[in-house]
Amino acid sequence: MKFGLDLAPHHKVFGAFGIYSFTMGNIFPRFADLKNAMGVEEGLFGLGLIGAPVGTLISLTFAPPLLEKIGYRRAILFLIPILSLFYAVTSLAPNPYWFFVLLVPVGLTLGCIEIILNLEADRTEHLVGRRIMNRAHGFWSFGFFAAGLVGGVIAQWGLSPQVHLFAIIPVSIIGTLLLLGRFEPAPARTGSHADEPKFAAPTAGIMALVAVTLSAMAMEGGYMDWSVIYMHDLYNSVPFTAALAVTLGALAQAITRFFADGFVERYSPVLVSRVLLGVMTVGIVLVFYPMGEWTSLLGFALLGIGSSAIFPLAMSAAAQRTDRPAAVNVAALAQTSFVTFLVAPPVLGFIAQHWGITWSFGIGLPLVILSFAFSHVLGRKPLPHKVD
Numbered sequence: 001m002k003f004g005l006d007l008a009p010h011h012k013v014f015g016a017f018g019i020y021s022f023t024m025g026n027i028f029p030r031f032a033d034l035k036n037a038m039g040v041e042e043g044l045f046g047l048g049l050i051g052a053p054v055g056t057l058i059s060l061t062f063a064p065p066l067l068e069k070i071g072y073r074r075a076i077l078f079l080i081p082i083l084s085l086f087y088a089v090t091s092l093a094p095n096p097y098w099f100f101v102l103l104v105p106v107g108l109t110l111g112c113i114e115i116i117l118n119l120e121a122d123r124t125e126h127l128v129g130r131r132i133m134n135r136a137h138g139f140w141s142f143g144f145f146a147a148g149l150v151g152g153v154i155a156q157w158g159l160s161p162q163v164h165l166f167a168i169i170p171v172s173i174i175g176t177l178l179l180l181g182r183f184e185p186a187p188a189r190t191g192s193h194a195d196e197p198k199f200a201a202p203t204a205g206i207m208a209l210v211a212v213t214l215s216a217m218a219m220e221g222g223y224m225d226w227s228v229i230y231m232h233d234l235y236n237s238v239p240f241t242a243a244l245a246v247t248l249g250a251l252a253q254a255i256t257r258f259f260a261d262g263f264v265e266r267y268s269p270v271l272v273s274r275v276l277l278g279v280m281t282v283g284i285v286l287v288f289y290p291m292g293e294w295t296s297l298l299g300f301a302l303l304g305i306g307s308s309a310i311f312p313l314a315m316s317a318a319a320q321r322t323d324r325p326a327a328v329n330v331a332a333l334a335q336t337s338f339v340t341f342l343v344a345p346p347v348l349g350f351i352a353q354h355w356g357i358t359w360s361f362g363i364g365l366p367l368v369i370l371s372f373a374f375s376h377v378l379g380r381k382p383l384p385h386k387v388d
Contacts, residue, residue: 015179018143023084023172025147029243030161032232046349048096055107072185083109084172088165123186134260141254152243202332209314211374215367216310217340223249223303249304256308269313269378280306288362317378
Protein backbone atom coordinates (compact mmCIF):
# COMPACT_ATOMS: atom_id res chain seq x y z
CA MET A 1 0.00 0.00 0.00
CA LYS A 2 1.34 3.40 -1.01
CA PHE A 3 0.62 6.70 0.65
CA GLY A 4 1.68 10.33 0.48
CA LEU A 5 1.63 12.97 -2.23
CA ASP A 6 1.55 11.93 -5.89
CA LEU A 7 4.48 14.02 -7.16
CA ALA A 8 6.35 14.18 -10.45
CA PRO A 9 9.68 12.26 -10.40
CA HIS A 10 11.86 15.38 -10.12
CA HIS A 11 9.60 16.84 -7.42
CA LYS A 12 10.07 13.65 -5.38
CA VAL A 13 13.83 14.14 -5.67
CA PHE A 14 13.50 17.75 -4.52
CA GLY A 15 11.28 16.68 -1.61
CA ALA A 16 13.73 13.95 -0.62
CA PHE A 17 16.65 16.35 -0.49
CA GLY A 18 14.56 18.83 1.50
CA ILE A 19 13.28 16.48 4.21
CA TYR A 20 16.72 14.85 4.49
CA SER A 21 18.51 18.15 5.11
CA PHE A 22 15.78 19.37 7.47
CA THR A 23 16.24 16.18 9.49
CA MET A 24 20.01 16.60 9.74
CA GLY A 25 20.05 20.38 10.05
CA ASN A 26 18.33 20.79 13.41
CA ILE A 27 21.38 19.86 15.45
CA PHE A 28 23.68 22.57 14.04
CA PRO A 29 22.00 25.56 15.75
CA ARG A 30 22.43 23.67 19.05
CA PHE A 31 26.19 23.09 18.81
CA ALA A 32 26.99 25.97 21.17
CA ASP A 33 24.57 24.54 23.76
CA LEU A 34 26.01 21.04 23.38
CA LYS A 35 29.61 22.28 23.67
CA ASN A 36 28.81 24.32 26.77
CA ALA A 37 26.96 21.39 28.36
CA MET A 38 30.04 19.21 27.85
CA GLY A 39 32.25 21.93 29.36
CA VAL A 40 34.97 21.59 26.72
CA GLU A 41 36.97 23.88 24.46
CA GLU A 42 36.68 24.00 20.67
CA GLY A 43 39.54 21.55 20.08
CA LEU A 44 37.93 18.60 21.87
CA PHE A 45 34.50 19.42 20.50
CA GLY A 46 36.00 19.43 16.99
CA LEU A 47 37.48 15.97 17.57
CA GLY A 48 34.03 14.73 18.55
CA LEU A 49 32.55 16.11 15.36
CA ILE A 50 34.67 13.87 13.11
CA GLY A 51 32.55 10.86 14.09
CA ALA A 52 30.01 11.77 11.41
CA PRO A 53 32.46 12.09 8.49
CA VAL A 54 34.21 8.86 9.56
CA GLY A 55 30.89 7.01 9.33
CA THR A 56 29.99 8.73 6.07
CA LEU A 57 33.28 7.80 4.41
CA ILE A 58 32.73 4.15 5.40
CA SER A 59 29.23 4.23 3.88
CA LEU A 60 30.36 5.88 0.66
CA THR A 61 32.99 3.18 0.25
CA PHE A 62 31.12 0.01 1.19
CA ALA A 63 27.34 0.66 1.19
CA PRO A 64 26.32 0.75 -2.52
CA PRO A 65 26.02 -3.05 -3.05
CA LEU A 66 24.06 -3.44 0.19
CA LEU A 67 21.67 -0.64 -0.74
CA GLU A 68 21.02 -2.24 -4.12
CA LYS A 69 20.11 -5.52 -2.42
CA ILE A 70 17.79 -3.82 0.08
CA GLY A 71 16.18 -1.61 -2.58
CA TYR A 72 16.34 2.17 -2.70
CA ARG A 73 12.66 2.71 -1.90
CA ARG A 74 12.74 0.57 1.23
CA ALA A 75 16.09 2.03 2.30
CA ILE A 76 15.19 5.70 1.96
CA LEU A 77 11.86 5.32 3.78
CA PHE A 78 13.75 3.83 6.71
CA LEU A 79 16.98 5.85 6.66
CA ILE A 80 15.65 9.41 6.92
CA PRO A 81 13.49 8.79 10.03
CA ILE A 82 16.23 6.70 11.67
CA LEU A 83 18.65 9.57 11.04
CA SER A 84 16.47 11.82 13.21
CA LEU A 85 16.59 9.21 15.99
CA PHE A 86 20.38 8.92 15.78
CA TYR A 87 20.79 12.71 15.99
CA ALA A 88 18.50 12.85 19.03
CA VAL A 89 20.49 10.12 20.78
CA THR A 90 23.73 11.96 19.93
CA SER A 91 22.48 15.01 21.85
CA LEU A 92 22.65 12.87 25.04
CA ALA A 93 26.45 12.54 24.78
CA PRO A 94 28.05 13.62 28.10
CA ASN A 95 31.49 14.31 26.59
CA PRO A 96 33.27 14.62 23.21
CA TYR A 97 34.31 10.94 23.23
CA TRP A 98 30.74 9.69 23.42
CA PHE A 99 29.82 12.46 20.95
CA PHE A 100 32.27 10.90 18.47
CA VAL A 101 30.97 7.37 19.06
CA LEU A 102 27.31 8.36 18.69
CA LEU A 103 28.02 10.40 15.54
CA VAL A 104 29.48 7.37 13.71
CA PRO A 105 26.04 5.73 13.09
CA VAL A 106 24.80 9.19 12.09
CA GLY A 107 27.57 9.30 9.48
CA LEU A 108 26.85 5.76 8.27
CA THR A 109 23.23 6.79 7.69
CA LEU A 110 24.19 10.07 6.02
CA GLY A 111 26.45 8.26 3.57
CA CYS A 112 23.71 5.80 2.57
CA ILE A 113 21.21 8.63 2.02
CA GLU A 114 23.77 10.60 -0.02
CA ILE A 115 24.37 7.61 -2.29
CA ILE A 116 20.66 7.06 -2.92
CA LEU A 117 19.65 10.69 -3.45
CA ASN A 118 22.56 11.72 -5.67
CA LEU A 119 22.16 8.62 -7.81
CA GLU A 120 18.41 9.24 -8.01
CA ALA A 121 18.96 12.88 -9.01
CA ASP A 122 21.35 11.78 -11.77
CA ARG A 123 18.94 9.12 -13.07
CA THR A 124 15.98 11.50 -12.91
CA GLU A 125 17.91 14.10 -14.94
CA HIS A 126 18.05 11.62 -17.79
CA LEU A 127 14.47 10.52 -17.23
CA VAL A 128 13.03 14.04 -17.51
CA GLY A 129 15.62 15.30 -20.00
CA ARG A 130 16.96 18.38 -18.19
CA ARG A 131 19.43 19.34 -15.47
CA ILE A 132 18.12 19.09 -11.91
CA MET A 133 21.26 18.28 -9.88
CA ASN A 134 22.09 21.81 -8.71
CA ARG A 135 18.41 22.53 -8.09
CA ALA A 136 18.12 19.31 -6.06
CA HIS A 137 21.04 20.44 -3.92
CA GLY A 138 19.33 23.81 -3.72
CA PHE A 139 16.37 22.10 -2.04
CA TRP A 140 18.87 20.48 0.33
CA SER A 141 19.98 24.00 1.27
CA PHE A 142 16.36 25.19 1.61
CA GLY A 143 15.71 22.30 4.01
CA PHE A 144 18.82 23.18 5.97
CA PHE A 145 17.69 26.82 6.07
CA ALA A 146 14.32 25.76 7.46
CA ALA A 147 16.04 23.58 10.07
CA GLY A 148 18.26 26.48 11.13
CA LEU A 149 15.26 28.77 11.46
CA VAL A 150 13.29 26.22 13.49
CA GLY A 151 16.34 25.43 15.61
CA GLY A 152 16.97 29.10 16.30
CA VAL A 153 13.38 29.71 17.39
CA ILE A 154 13.36 26.61 19.63
CA ALA A 155 16.70 27.58 21.17
CA GLN A 156 15.35 31.09 21.82
CA TRP A 157 12.38 29.53 23.63
CA GLY A 158 14.86 27.88 25.99
CA LEU A 159 14.08 24.24 25.17
CA SER A 160 17.01 21.89 25.64
CA PRO A 161 18.73 20.36 22.57
CA GLN A 162 17.52 16.93 23.73
CA VAL A 163 13.83 17.89 23.82
CA HIS A 164 14.24 19.74 20.53
CA LEU A 165 15.87 16.85 18.63
CA PHE A 166 13.59 14.13 19.97
CA ALA A 167 10.61 16.29 18.92
CA ILE A 168 11.99 16.31 15.35
CA ILE A 169 11.60 12.52 15.05
CA PRO A 170 7.82 12.51 14.37
CA VAL A 171 8.23 15.51 12.06
CA SER A 172 10.80 13.56 10.05
CA ILE A 173 8.60 10.46 9.90
CA ILE A 174 5.54 12.38 8.72
CA GLY A 175 7.55 14.43 6.20
CA THR A 176 9.19 11.32 4.78
CA LEU A 177 5.89 9.46 4.38
CA LEU A 178 4.18 12.52 2.89
CA LEU A 179 6.90 13.35 0.33
CA LEU A 180 8.28 9.87 -0.40
CA GLY A 181 5.43 7.49 0.34
CA ARG A 182 4.91 7.00 -3.41
CA PHE A 183 8.61 7.09 -4.26
CA GLU A 184 9.81 4.66 -6.93
CA PRO A 185 13.45 4.75 -8.09
CA ALA A 186 14.07 6.03 -11.62
CA PRO A 187 15.39 3.52 -14.20
CA ALA A 188 19.09 2.77 -13.85
CA ARG A 189 21.41 4.36 -16.41
CA THR A 190 24.36 2.06 -15.81
CA GLY A 191 25.18 -1.31 -14.32
CA SER A 192 25.39 -2.28 -10.69
CA HIS A 193 27.60 -0.35 -8.34
CA ALA A 194 28.74 -3.63 -6.89
CA ASP A 195 31.33 -3.94 -9.68
CA GLU A 196 32.91 -0.51 -9.02
CA PRO A 197 36.14 -0.29 -6.98
CA LYS A 198 35.64 0.37 -3.29
CA PHE A 199 38.36 3.01 -3.44
CA ALA A 200 39.24 4.86 -6.63
CA ALA A 201 42.80 6.21 -6.52
CA PRO A 202 43.01 9.88 -7.60
CA THR A 203 45.05 10.84 -10.65
CA ALA A 204 46.91 14.14 -11.06
CA GLY A 205 43.87 15.56 -12.86
CA ILE A 206 41.54 14.55 -10.03
CA MET A 207 43.92 16.04 -7.45
CA ALA A 208 43.73 19.34 -9.36
CA LEU A 209 39.93 19.20 -9.02
CA VAL A 210 40.33 18.41 -5.32
CA ALA A 211 42.40 21.59 -5.00
CA VAL A 212 39.54 23.54 -6.58
CA THR A 213 37.04 22.21 -4.06
CA LEU A 214 39.12 22.59 -0.88
CA SER A 215 38.12 26.16 -0.03
CA ALA A 216 34.41 25.57 -0.67
CA MET A 217 34.28 22.36 1.37
CA ALA A 218 36.30 23.80 4.26
CA MET A 219 34.25 27.01 4.46
CA GLU A 220 30.91 25.22 4.06
CA GLY A 221 31.87 22.86 6.88
CA GLY A 222 33.18 25.85 8.83
CA TYR A 223 29.97 27.86 8.83
CA MET A 224 27.85 24.75 9.42
CA ASP A 225 29.88 23.55 12.42
CA TRP A 226 31.29 26.73 13.94
CA SER A 227 29.21 29.77 12.98
CA VAL A 228 26.78 29.47 15.91
CA ILE A 229 29.69 29.04 18.34
CA TYR A 230 31.42 32.02 16.65
CA MET A 231 28.39 34.26 17.25
CA HIS A 232 28.07 33.07 20.84
CA ASP A 233 31.78 33.53 21.66
CA LEU A 234 32.35 36.88 19.93
CA TYR A 235 29.09 38.71 20.47
CA ASN A 236 27.30 36.67 23.17
CA SER A 237 24.40 36.67 20.69
CA VAL A 238 20.96 35.52 21.78
CA PRO A 239 20.22 31.98 20.52
CA PHE A 240 18.03 33.08 17.59
CA THR A 241 20.61 35.57 16.29
CA ALA A 242 23.40 33.00 16.66
CA ALA A 243 21.34 30.46 14.69
CA LEU A 244 20.89 33.05 11.92
CA ALA A 245 24.56 32.52 11.03
CA VAL A 246 24.00 28.98 9.79
CA THR A 247 20.47 29.83 8.59
CA LEU A 248 21.49 32.74 6.34
CA GLY A 249 24.42 30.76 4.96
CA ALA A 250 22.09 27.92 4.00
CA LEU A 251 19.49 30.27 2.47
CA ALA A 252 22.09 32.10 0.38
CA GLN A 253 23.53 28.77 -0.72
CA ALA A 254 20.05 27.49 -1.64
CA ILE A 255 19.15 30.49 -3.80
CA THR A 256 22.49 30.37 -5.61
CA ARG A 257 22.23 26.64 -6.30
CA PHE A 258 18.68 27.09 -7.56
CA PHE A 259 19.90 29.34 -10.39
CA ALA A 260 23.46 28.02 -10.85
CA ASP A 261 22.79 25.70 -13.81
CA GLY A 262 21.56 28.60 -15.95
CA PHE A 263 24.69 30.67 -15.27
CA VAL A 264 26.98 27.73 -16.01
CA GLU A 265 25.22 27.06 -19.33
CA ARG A 266 25.30 30.75 -20.29
CA TYR A 267 28.90 31.46 -19.27
CA SER A 268 31.44 28.79 -18.26
CA PRO A 269 32.40 26.67 -15.26
CA VAL A 270 35.67 28.58 -14.87
CA LEU A 271 34.04 32.02 -14.86
CA VAL A 272 31.26 30.96 -12.48
CA SER A 273 33.73 29.31 -10.09
CA ARG A 274 35.99 32.38 -10.02
CA VAL A 275 33.07 34.68 -9.29
CA LEU A 276 32.01 32.37 -6.45
CA LEU A 277 35.57 32.29 -5.09
CA GLY A 278 35.60 36.10 -5.14
CA VAL A 279 32.34 36.21 -3.19
CA MET A 280 33.74 33.65 -0.75
CA THR A 281 36.81 35.84 -0.21
CA VAL A 282 34.66 38.81 0.78
CA GLY A 283 32.71 36.57 3.16
CA ILE A 284 35.90 35.28 4.79
CA VAL A 285 37.18 38.84 5.30
CA LEU A 286 33.92 39.95 6.94
CA VAL A 287 34.02 36.98 9.32
CA PHE A 288 37.76 37.20 9.96
CA TYR A 289 37.58 40.92 10.83
CA PRO A 290 34.39 41.05 12.95
CA MET A 291 32.80 44.50 12.97
CA GLY A 292 29.45 43.59 14.47
CA GLU A 293 26.75 40.92 14.47
CA TRP A 294 25.17 41.94 11.19
CA THR A 295 28.41 42.27 9.22
CA SER A 296 29.42 38.80 10.43
CA LEU A 297 26.00 37.43 9.45
CA LEU A 298 26.49 38.98 6.00
CA GLY A 299 29.87 37.25 5.87
CA PHE A 300 28.29 33.86 6.58
CA ALA A 301 25.68 34.49 3.87
CA LEU A 302 28.49 35.23 1.40
CA LEU A 303 30.24 32.01 2.46
CA GLY A 304 27.01 30.19 1.59
CA ILE A 305 26.99 31.76 -1.87
CA GLY A 306 30.67 31.15 -2.47
CA SER A 307 30.54 27.48 -1.49
CA SER A 308 27.33 26.72 -3.36
CA ALA A 309 28.26 25.30 -6.76
CA ILE A 310 32.02 24.72 -6.85
CA PHE A 311 31.88 21.06 -5.81
CA PRO A 312 29.07 20.17 -8.30
CA LEU A 313 31.12 21.88 -11.05
CA ALA A 314 34.15 19.80 -10.09
CA MET A 315 32.05 16.62 -10.12
CA SER A 316 30.84 17.45 -13.63
CA ALA A 317 34.42 18.08 -14.75
CA ALA A 318 35.50 14.74 -13.25
CA ALA A 319 32.73 12.94 -15.14
CA GLN A 320 33.83 14.59 -18.40
CA ARG A 321 37.43 13.35 -18.14
CA THR A 322 38.32 10.68 -20.68
CA ASP A 323 41.31 9.02 -18.99
CA ARG A 324 39.11 6.58 -17.00
CA PRO A 325 35.43 5.64 -16.78
CA ALA A 326 33.32 8.54 -15.51
CA ALA A 327 32.09 6.60 -12.46
CA VAL A 328 35.68 5.91 -11.36
CA ASN A 329 36.73 9.56 -11.67
CA VAL A 330 33.62 10.78 -9.85
CA ALA A 331 34.21 8.28 -7.04
CA ALA A 332 37.87 9.30 -6.79
CA LEU A 333 36.97 12.99 -6.48
CA ALA A 334 34.18 12.36 -3.96
CA GLN A 335 36.24 10.08 -1.73
CA THR A 336 39.40 12.21 -1.82
CA SER A 337 37.58 15.51 -1.31
CA PHE A 338 35.66 14.01 1.59
CA VAL A 339 38.91 13.79 3.52
CA THR A 340 38.44 17.56 3.95
CA PHE A 341 35.36 16.87 6.07
CA LEU A 342 37.39 14.39 8.12
CA VAL A 343 40.21 16.83 8.76
CA ALA A 344 38.33 20.15 8.96
CA PRO A 345 36.44 19.81 12.31
CA PRO A 346 39.47 19.02 14.49
CA VAL A 347 41.75 21.39 12.60
CA LEU A 348 39.30 24.29 12.80
CA GLY A 349 38.60 23.47 16.45
CA PHE A 350 42.34 23.40 17.25
CA ILE A 351 42.81 26.74 15.49
CA ALA A 352 39.84 28.26 17.33
CA GLN A 353 41.11 27.07 20.70
CA HIS A 354 44.68 28.32 20.26
CA TRP A 355 44.39 31.38 18.00
CA GLY A 356 40.74 32.40 18.27
CA ILE A 357 37.66 31.34 16.36
CA THR A 358 38.06 34.03 13.69
CA TRP A 359 41.21 32.25 12.52
CA SER A 360 39.09 29.14 11.85
CA PHE A 361 37.71 31.12 8.93
CA GLY A 362 40.83 33.14 8.15
CA ILE A 363 42.53 29.88 7.14
CA GLY A 364 40.15 29.92 4.17
CA LEU A 365 42.07 32.77 2.46
CA PRO A 366 45.07 30.67 1.34
CA LEU A 367 42.66 27.88 0.36
CA VAL A 368 40.77 30.31 -1.90
CA ILE A 369 44.07 31.27 -3.56
CA LEU A 370 44.79 27.58 -4.15
CA SER A 371 41.31 26.99 -5.59
CA PHE A 372 41.61 30.02 -7.87
CA ALA A 373 44.99 28.82 -9.16
CA PHE A 374 43.53 25.47 -10.23
CA SER A 375 40.08 26.68 -11.35
CA HIS A 376 41.05 26.47 -15.03
CA VAL A 377 40.72 22.67 -14.86
CA LEU A 378 36.92 23.04 -14.65
CA GLY A 379 36.77 23.88 -18.37
CA ARG A 380 36.19 27.19 -20.11
CA LYS A 381 33.17 26.17 -22.12
CA PRO A 382 29.81 25.15 -20.67
CA LEU A 383 29.50 21.38 -20.42
CA PRO A 384 26.70 20.20 -22.72
CA HIS A 385 23.90 18.23 -21.15
CA LYS A 386 23.10 15.25 -23.35
CA VAL A 387 19.84 13.44 -23.00
CA ASP A 388 20.21 9.72 -23.65
